[in-house]
Amino acid sequence: MGLENQLVGDNVLVTSMTKLVNWGRANSVWPCTFGLACCALEMIASTLANFDISRFGSEVFRPSPRQSDLIIIAGTLTKKMSVMVKRIYDQMADPKWVIAMGACASCGGVFKSYSVVQGVDQIIPVDVYIPGCPPRPEAVLAGLMKIQEKILTEKLGQRPDVLSGTLQ
Amino acid sequence: MELNAIVNAISEKCPGSILKQTENHGINEITVSAQCFYEVMQTLQGDGCGFDMLTDVVGIDRMPRAPRFDLLYVLLSMKDFSRLIVRLEAGEGQEVPSVSSIWHSANWGEREVFDLMGINFSNHPDLRRILTWENFDGHPLRKDFPLEGKDFDKPFDTKTVKDYC
Ligand code: SF4
Numbered sequence: 001m002g003l004e005n006q007l008v009g010d011n012v013l014v015t016s017m018t019k020l021v022n023w024g025r026a027n028s029v030w031p032c033t034f035g036l037a038c039c040a041l042e043m044i045a046s047t048l049a050n051f052d053i054s055r056f057g058s059e060v061f062r063p064s065p066r067q068s069d070l071i072i073i074a075g076t077l078t079k080k081m082s083v084m085v086k087r088i089y090d091q092m093a094d095p096k097w098v099i100a101m102g103a104c105a106s107c108g109g110v111f112k113s114y115s116v117v118q119g120v121d122q123i124i125p126v127d128v129y130i131p132g133c134p135p136r137p138e139a140v141l142a143g144l145m146k147i148q149e150k151i152l153t154e155k156l157g158q159r160p161d162v163l164s165g166t167l168q
Numbered sequence: 169m170e171l172n173a174i175v176n177a178i179s180e181k182c183p184g185s186i187l188k189q190t191e192n193h194g195i196n197e198i199t200v201s202a203q204c205f206y207e208v209m210q211t212l213q214g215d216g217c218g219f220d221m222l223t224d225v226v227g228i229d230r231m232p233r234a235p236r237f238d239l240l241y242v243l244l245s246m247k248d249f250s251r252l253i254v255r256l257e258a259g260e261g262q263e264v265p266s267v268s269s270i271w272h273s274a275n276w277g278e279r280e281v282f283d284l285m286g287i288n289f290s291n292h293p294d295l296r297r298i299l300t301w302e303n304f305d306g307h308p309l310r311k312d313f314p315l316e317g318k319d320f321d322k323p324f325d326t327k328t329v330k331d332y333c
Contacts, residue, residue, distance in 0.1 A: 114313075
């Protein structure tokens, strides 16, 4: 007796709009194809068959920021690059989420120097920080699951982008 | 090419331009004077010596020595795969003639030395910063440059970065 047998005929499923939308969003978080340094390789590894990020609906790495929901800042963010990263983030359509992956993206890591931004949260808002240098792919998946948890608790009308009026 | 043959070829064209010559671990090195630097480099690239490739330009800050900087040009001959390092001592603020008209690869190498060390090259076609950004203040590989740079403790704003693009 599978679900499909139950659903034969004209059935009605009752749920709330918030739950339905959040369920959809949480299970299709499409990341931006984007990496900065060594951490990017672990992010790439997490998409391959061994770790298989597609179990969480995030295997569709989009080459355009306009099609992506998530940006994984994977690597050392230099000040020279920060302009481009901010631009990519600004180009992403709402709703959008940010993962700071690794020590460098979270706080500058070992690079306490003139050329490195000491944490990507200085230029864009971060939802989840993943510690490690580099974090293993399992940690990336754990971070992704944290994002999913966060999405499931969001109230549709109370997201910052809705309240600030940037979402039409 | 043997070091002696190189030295002879240079001495013919520009006598007295070689201040020092050494051989370390099979790599030849000559130190040349700033006055004849460009002519020496032309001679080295010419048919007599045949160093047709410039693989790297290196700047060394030897503070507090005067003159402050060492410039190293790593040359390679594609005929017999011999290498030669040409060393030039340059003081603070001294202009060094660009060799990018002799070897095109010097263009970016000299831009990098200019960017990180602050050595100016005369007659360079496009002397802009290459690794740091346009309005960067200072030359980060100088020994007196603070590792953390300026305004390290203040929040960073992308608007402070202006770049060529
Ligand atoms: S956190 Fe470590 S692995 Fe990741 S970008 Fe920085 S140095 Fe590389």
